[in-house]
Amino acid sequence: xSTLYLVDDHVIVREGMRALFEAAGFDVVGEAGDVAxxxxxxxRLVPDVVLLDLLLGEHSGMDLLRVLQQNKSRSRVIVQTxxxxxxxxxxAVKLGxxxxxxxxxxxxxxxxxxxxxxxxxxxxxxxxxxRLVDSIGAPQHANALATLSARERxxxxxxxxxxxxxxxxxxxxxxxxTVDTYRSRLMAKLSxxxxxxxxxxxxxxxxxxxxx
Numbered sequence: 001x002s003t004l005y006l007v008d009d010h011v012i013v014r015e016g017m018r019a020l021f022e023a024a025g026f027d028v029v030g031e032a033g034d035v036a037x038x039x040x041x042x043x044r045l046v047p048d049v050v051l052l053d054l055l056l057g058e059h060s061g062m063d064l065l066r067v068l069q070q071n072k073s074r075s076r077v078i079v080q081t082x083x084x085x086x087x088x089x090x091x092a093v094k095l096g097x098x099x100x101x102x103x104x105x106x107x108x109x110x111x112x113x114x115x116x117x118x119x120x121x122x123x124x125x126x127x128x129x130x131r132l133v134d135s136i137g138a139p140q141h142a143n144a145l146a147t148l149s150a151r152e153r154x155x156x157x158x159x160x161x162x163x164x165x166x167x168x169x170x171x172x173x174x175x176x177x178t179v180d181t182y183r184s185r186l187m188a189k190l191s192x193x194x195x196x197x198x199x200x201x202x203x204x205x206x207x208x209x210x211x212x
Contacts, residue, residue: 001027002118005047005075007064009033009056017051020107026114035059039067047075049114052097054081054088062088063150065095076117080110087145089128099123148189155182159195160202 004026006014014031021028029045032038035056042050050068054061065077078099079092089100098117101110105125113123148156158168165176165183172179192198 001025002049002114003027003029003045003047004114005029005038005042005045005050006031007033007038007050007056007061008053008080013053020110021114024111024114033057035061035064035067038064039071042068042073042075043071046073049117050075050077051080051110051114052077053103054079054083054092060150062091062095065092065097069096078110078113078117078123084128089124100128101125102128145190148186152182152186152189155179156186156198156202159183159186160199 004021006017006028008014008017008031010033014033018028018031029047030041032041033056038050052061052064056064061079061081068075068077076098077096078101079097080101080103081088082103084102092100099113099122101113101123102125109125113125116123145153154172155168158171163171165179168174169176169179174182187193187198190198190201192201
């Protein structure tokens with residue numbers, strides 16, 4: 001019997017997934033809503049497939065994908081999330097995700113996705129596949145967004161919301177000089193020369209909403 005591990009920060013969602021997958025004949029060997037706990041459990045249990053949400057409270061499922069990739073985990077990962085922007089999909093794929101299914105998908109598709117990755121194939125739900133194809137021809141700066149670390153993305157969002165280096169440093173326990181270094185590195189990676197261009201890029205690529 002194939003084994004699954006569930007990562008979602010909502011208990012009720014995990015309960016629903018557990019019921020669905022057990023009814024479909026899978027063995028759910030564990031679950032968590034926290035990146036550190038999930039990483040430790042997966043290393044110990046080595047489930048065949050991990051179902052992973054990207055939005056985990058204060059943390060990101062991308063962090064878990066990075067850990068699993070670094071640890072050369074044998075578990076296959078299917079991202080199951082509401083995040084449908086191309087930059088998320090592209091980054092998840094680069095970090096080793098074997099599938100990407102939107103939470104609006106029905107249970108039958110998620111079960112198909114599990115069977116696909118168990119058989120060595122990838123599985124992307126329809127809208128995800130379209131965005132992934134579209135992202136191939138995206139501008140270079142859009143692709144560069146997917147290469148940012150979790151800390152760089154965090155600082156990017158704080159910068160484009162108008163926070164000073166001192167304010168950002170105080171909130172993240174970093175020195176203003178370190179924040180300035182991150183800012184310069186971000187602008188170089190994204191090929192922008194000033195804050196106004198950085199803000200426009202962040203709005204265009206969905207890093208922040210235009211009405212904030």
